[in-house]
Amino acid sequence: MAAVAKTIKVEIKRQSSPDAKAVTESFEIPYRPNMNITSLLGEIALNPKTITGADTTPITYDSNCLEEICGSCAMLINGKAMMACSALVDKLLGAHEHGQQPDLAKTITLAPLSKFPVVRDLAVDRSVLFENLKAVKAWVPIDGTYDLGAGPKQHPQIQEQRYPLSNCISCTICMEVCPQFNDATGFVGAATIAQAKLFNMDPAGSVLKEERLRALAGDGGIQECGFAQNCVQACPKGLPLTEAISDMGRDVFVQQVKDFFTR
Amino acid sequence: MAAAAPPALPTKLKGVQPLRTGEGHSFLWRRLHSLSGIIPIGAFLVEHIVSNFETWNGPLAYAQQVKFLNSLPLVRILEWAFIFIPLAFHALYGVWIAFRGRASVNVYPWAGNWGYVMQRVTGIIALLYIGYHVWTQRFSGVSLPENPAYAFHKVQVELSNPWILAVYVIAMIATCWHFAYGIWLFAAKWGITPGNEARKKFGYVCAAGGTALCFLGLIAIYSVVWKYPNAPIPSMAPQPAGITEPAPVVVTPGTTNPSQPGQVQ
Numbered sequence: 001m002a003a004v005a006k007t008i009k010v011e012i013k014r015q016s017s018p019d020a021k022a023v024t025e026s027f028e029i030p031y032r033p034n035m036n037i038t039s040l041l042g043e044i045a046l047n048p049k050t051i052t053g054a055d056t057t058p059i060t061y062d063s064n065c066l067e068e069i070c071g072s073c074a075m076l077i078n079g080k081a082m083m084a085c086s087a088l089v090d091k092l093l094g095a096h097e098h099g100q101q102p103d104l105a106k107t108i109t110l111a112p113l114s115k116f117p118v119v120r121d122l123a124v125d126r127s128v129l130f131e132n133l134k135a136v137k138a139w140v141p142i143d144g145t146y147d148l149g150a151g152p153k154q155h156p157q158i159q160e161q162r163y164p165l166s167n168c169i170s171c172t173i174c175m176e177v178c179p180q181f182n183d184a185t186g187f188v189g190a191a192t193i194a195q196a197k198l199f200n201m202d203p204a205g206s207v208l209k210e211e212r213l214r215a216l217a218g219d220g221g222i223q224e225c226g227f228a229q230n231c232v233q234a235c236p237k238g239l240p241l242t243e244a245i246s247d248m249g250r251d252v253f254v255q256q257v258k259d260f261f262t263r
Numbered sequence: 264m265a266a267a268a269p270p271a272l273p274t275k276l277k278g279v280q281p282l283r284t285g286e287g288h289s290f291l292w293r294r295l296h297s298l299s300g301i302i303p304i305g306a307f308l309v310e311h312i313v314s315n316f317e318t319w320n321g322p323l324a325y326a327q328q329v330k331f332l333n334s335l336p337l338v339r340i341l342e343w344a345f346i347f348i349p350l351a352f353h354a355l356y357g358v359w360i361a362f363r364g365r366a367s368v369n370v371y372p373w374a375g376n377w378g379y380v381m382q383r384v385t386g387i388i389a390l391l392y393i394g395y396h397v398w399t400q401r402f403s404g405v406s407l408p409e410n411p412a413y414a415f416h417k418v419q420v421e422l423s424n425p426w427i428l429a430v431y432v433i434a435m436i437a438t439c440w441h442f443a444y445g446i447w448l449f450a451a452k453w454g455i456t457p458g459n460e461a462r463k464k465f466g467y468v469c470a471a472g473g474t475a476l477c478f479l480g481l482i483a484i485y486s487v488v489w490k491y492p493n494a495p496i497p498s499m500a501p502q503p504a505g506i507t508e509p510a511p512v513v514v515t516p517g518t519t520n521p522s523q524p525g526q527v528q
Contacts, residue, residue, distance in 0.1 A: 018277070079370050117277035131281035175279075177371055179379060184363040186280040219287035220280065223294065226364060226382075227451050229375030243457045250454020256290060 006031035006104055008089060009051075010040065012059055013111035014121045022118075026051040031104060037077060037084035037092075038063055040108075041122075059110075061122035068236055071169030074176070075122045076111040081176040083236050084110075084122075113176045126172045132188050133170075136212045138195040140205040152203035165198035165244060167237040174231035174241055186220035190231035193222055194244040200251070213248075213255035222252050292356065297452060299353045300445045303345040308442055312476055315483035319490070322415035323497040329411035330499070338408075347397075354390045361386060378444060385441040392434035412499040415487065422488050435480040443473025 007028045015022045028051045029043045038061075045058035062072035066085045073084035078092060093102035116124035142148060154162075168191055175181040175189035196212045199205035216222045225245050232241045317328040335341060361383040368376050399421060405413045422428045447469040450456040456465045 115279055125276075125278070127276055128279050128281050131276065135282040135284050177367065179364045179367050179376070181279060182363070182365045183279055184365075186283070188282040192282070215282060215284040217290040218285050219283040219289050221282060221290055223290045225452065226360075226379050227375065227448050228379035230367070230371050230373060233371070233373050233375070240459075242451070242462075243459065246451050246454045246457035246462075248454075249452045250457070252290070253294065253453060 008035075008040065008093070008104065009107040010044075011107055011109045012121070013109075014059070015112070015118050017120060018118060025056060026107075031102075033090060035089040037075075037082075037087045037089065037108075037110065038066055038073060040089055041084070041110075059122060060120040062124075069169060071171035074113060074171040074173050076109075076113060076176075078109055079111070081113060081173045081234055083171060083173070086236060113172065115176050115181060116172065126170075129170055129172050129175065129189070129191060132192040133195060135188075135218075136192055136196040136215045137208045138192065138199050138212075140199060140202055141208060142204065154203050158201055158203070162198055162201050164238070164240055165194050165201075168194060168198075168239055169237055171236060173234050173236060174239075177230040177234040179228050179230065180224050180226045185224045187224035188216065188220050188222070190225075190235075190239075190241040190245060193225075193248050194239055194241055197244045197248050200248075209251075210255060213252045214259070216248060216252050217256055222249055225249070293360075294453075296353060296356045296360070297445075297449050299349045300442070301449055303349050304353055305442050305446070307346050308438065309476065312480045312483070316479050318415060318418075318483045318486040321491055322412075322494045323499070325415045326411045326413075326497050326499055329407055329414040333408040333411060350393070354386075354393070357383075357386050358390065382441060382444055382448070385437040385444075388434060388437040389441055392430065392438070395430075396434075412497050415491070415494050416496050418487050419491075419494055422484065428484070428488060431484055432481065435484065436477055439473045439477035439480065442476070443469045446472075 008031050010027045010029065011024055012027065013022055013024050027044055027049075029040065029047075035043075041059050041061060048056050048058045050056050061075065061084065063084065064070040064072050066073075068083050068086040071083075074081060075084055076082075077084065077087045089108065090102045092108050093104065093106050094100070095102040110122060112118045112122045113124045113126075116126050116128070119125050140151075142151070170191060172189070172191065174191050178187065178189060180187045181189050193216065196216060200209045200212055222245065227242070227245075229242050231245075232239070235241055314328050314332065315325075317325045332338070364379070364383065366376075366380045366383075368380050400407070400417065405417060407414050407417065422431060447462075447466055450465055451462055456462045
């Protein structure tokens with residue numbers, strides 16, 4: 001019996017340059033079990049032809065580690081913000097349980113994140129997160145002209161609270177899914193607020209605590225959060241983002257009151 | 264030699280702008296907006312619904328409640344300072360907040376996301392309703408501060424139109440929802456309930472409180488529409504604008520107690 005060649009149908013929103021018009025190209029690629037979206041994009045790069053057989057270019061997208069730790073491959077998969085490396089094709093085609101067969105009649109759609117300027121195809125410019133992290137000084141100031149010696153001790157209780165926040169991979173999915181992160185508000189987004197908390201809790205980093213809290217009270221700061229809680233639902237690394245926003249909301253408020261009376 | 268070329272201007276990023284450290288006062292306004300929803304507006308909402316519950320005891324009881332509220336000291340100043348001005352600020356700033364959000368429940372249909380959208384929808388329902396309600400019941404028709412006896416009748420006439428009755432019921436539910444979820448959001452954003460468990464538990468508290476308040480309000484609507492059909496206007500002395508002094512007591516000289524003339528103790 002001749003087996004019918006099994007294929008996966010993919011539709012990709014593409015754009016050749018930052019200012020070019022976006023177009024959608026369809027692809028049909030051979031099915032293999034246990035693929036993820038990055039391997040699917042790899043298959044297209046091996047044979048860059050659209051569904052009609054027309055020659056095209058390989059899809060541009062950011063990726064690095066391929067194991068959900070570098071944070072580069074966030075994109076819209078079937079309309080939802082996800083990491084391409086940890087988005088499994090079989091699951092996207094309806095095979096959620098082991099042994100279920102994927103529904104190959106379904107089409108997978110890929111598009112760039114919608115709230116960041118497109119560089120090309122699925123690659124977007126996420127510099128805004130880097131700028132925001134700089135604005136809140138999300139670092140420990142340890143550079144000196146001489147040896148500063150050993151840092152202060154960190155209690156395990158503090159370390160346990162900080163560890164989940166240190167898992168942030170800067171993928172910007174929390175910002176993409178946030179209804180308040182947009183051109184009108186210029187909201188800073190959950191990732192930056194969580195990193196400000198992480199470094200405020202660091203025994204050495206806490207020296208910049210007041211500066212971070214003041215930064216987060218600027219326009220586009222923590223006050224723009226509408227507590228829709230999409231960030232914590234969508235975060236691929238399960239960061240306690242709503243808890244961080246709540247804690248930082250209190251700290252920023254207390255700092256503002258303190259500054260009002262004492263500065 | 265010509266001066267060196269000026270340094271390149273910092274290029275403005277495309278897309279969403281980064282955090283504006285030290286710029287603007289939106290933190291203050293947003294926090295004031297959040298607080299004003301509870302004090303004074305939320306407190307007034309509770310007072311209003313509890314007062315309306317007097318309709319359960321009939322037109323006279325309701326009239327006495329209206330008279331009591333309107334005899335509070337500096338009542339017109341209280342009304343503007345603690346109701347109208349904060350309400351106008353909360354409403355208009357709230358509309359501005361709502362129209363700057365980009366709702367995404369079609370893509371991410373999660374409970375919190377629906378809560379976000381509903382808070383904005385119920386806020387706009389409440390704004391439209393309150394605008395109508397304040398105009399019809401406070402600023403047009405018979406003036407209730409001067410004529411509290413007409414309070415029950417005025418509301419009953421208004422609610423005799425089934426469409427307006429439906430508007431009142433929808434607005435009561437929307438307003439109570441907005442208030443209850445607003446308290447929950449306040450606790451979450453101001454860092455009173457940071458933990459997931461704390462937020463969940465407080466969610467039940469807000470839901471119970473909001474439901475109870477809503478029922479009180481709906482019972483008041485029931486009383487006006489069905490419990491006292493064609494209620495008469497209770498006879499009640501009109502409320503004078505100022506204070507009337509009772510007739511002065513004539514004191515007989517050399518008396519300590521006017522009711523016991525001639526006795527000195």
